[in-house]
Amino acid sequence: MSLFKKKRGIDETIKKGAKLITVADPKSPVTEQFRTIRTNIKFMAVDHDIKSVAFTSANISEGKSTVAANVAVTYAQAGRKVLLIDADLRRPTVHRTFNLSNHVGLSTVISSTAKKVDLDEVVQDSGIADLAILPAGPTPPNPSELIGSKRMQDFISLVEDHYDMVIIDLAPVLEVSDTQELARRLDGIILVVRQGKTQKAAIKRAVEILNFSKAKVLGFIMNDISPDNAGYGYGYGYGYGYGYGYGEEDKKKKGFFSGRKK
Ligand SMILES: Nc1ncnc2c1ncn2[C@@H]1O[C@H](COP(=O)(O)OP(=O)(O)OP(=O)(O)O)[C@@H](O)[C@H]1O
Ligand SMILES: [Mg+2]
Structure with a gap:
């Protein structure tokens, strides 16, 4: 069961951006799940405050951008001042999700030699308060x-001071070596795992790499969960897992599966 109808070929997100169910349907059970993720991010870090959190995955197309954008919206809906950064420079999608220009962005800021970054010049309004x-x-x-x-590290410090919460859409860990330095600097990393797609070995390797780079892995999110597999868990001894999945059959039953595993 899927949250959305999938199309073959290039990921829809690359062409059209992620689906913002949290905006389209704030009362839906899926939106409620994104709110649960938001709430639990707070509890996932027991010994430090979270001001910056990144979503990554082992491989491409596992739902990072969809989860990052929707979680960012739920923070804003709760009245927190949020900045969503697209740090997936090879497969950027956030500008499409919010229908914005991509002429200026993170790559411009980080490659610039200017001494000071004027956030007003680079940050755009999402249209969501x-x-x-x-x-x-x-x-x-x-x-x-x-x-x-x-x-990049200095820029994160700057935006952490300016916003209540900084959410980062990161490149996949196994595909590029980008993620490690940045991951270590952030308050938390959440691994998005796509059920039926991400292989156990890939998850294990991704966690190893993140741990090696001393990133604070807060837990994982199981994306695209089938209700038939409600009891299925990966069984790693780290963090928490949250699941969300919502398909045609769920809609008919007006039911919804949510899995939480320790
Ligand atoms: N729960 C879901 N149910 C159905 N489709 C989904 C779900 N989550 C994501 N998708 C679809 O899967 C594709 C990949 O999602 P998304 O772009 O969010 O992943 P990604 O990990 O950011 O990919 P990339 O590595 O390209 O950045 C998109 O077409 C998206 O609409
Ligand atoms: Mg993406």
């Missing part, structure tokens, strides 16, 4: 260098 967006910007020839740079 309290939610600001920094798109990826033009794809640079050296994404890994930019994402792993000291300037």
Whole structure:
């Protein structure tokens, strides 16, 4: 069962952006699940406050951008001042999700030599109260260098001071080496796992890489869960898991599956 009807070929998100169910249907059970994720992010970090959190996955197309954008919306809906950053410089989608220009964005800020960053010049209005967006910007020839740079780290400190919450859509861990430096700097990393797609070995490897880079892995989100597999868990001894999945059959039954595993 899927949250949306899937199309073959290129991911829809790349062409049209992620589906913002939290905007389209704030009362739906799926939106409620995104709110639960928001609430639990707070509890996932027991010994530190969370001001910056990134969503990543082992491989491409596992739902990072969909989850990151919807979680960002739920923070804004709760009245927090949020910045959503598209740090997936190779497969950027956030500008499409919010129908914004991608001429200026993270790549512009990080590759600039200007001493000070004027956030008002680069951050865009999402059209949703309290939610600001920094798109990826033009794809640079050296994404890994930019994402792993000291300037990137300093920029995160700057936006953490400016916003209540910074949400980052990160490239997949196994596909690129970008993620590690940045991941270590952030307050938390959440791994998006797509049921029926992400392989156990890939999840294990992704967690190993994140742990090796000393990232604070808060837990994982099981995306696209089939109600038939409600009891299925990966059984790793870290963090928490949240599931969301919503399909045609669920709608008919007016039921909804939500799985939480320790
Ligand atoms: N729960 C879901 N049910 C059905 N389709 C989904 C679900 N989550 C994501 N998708 C679809 O899967 C595709 C990939 O999702 P998304 O772009 O969010 O993943 P991603 O991990 O950011 O991918 P990329 O690696 O390209 O950045 C999109 O077409 C999206 O609409
Ligand atoms: Mg994406």
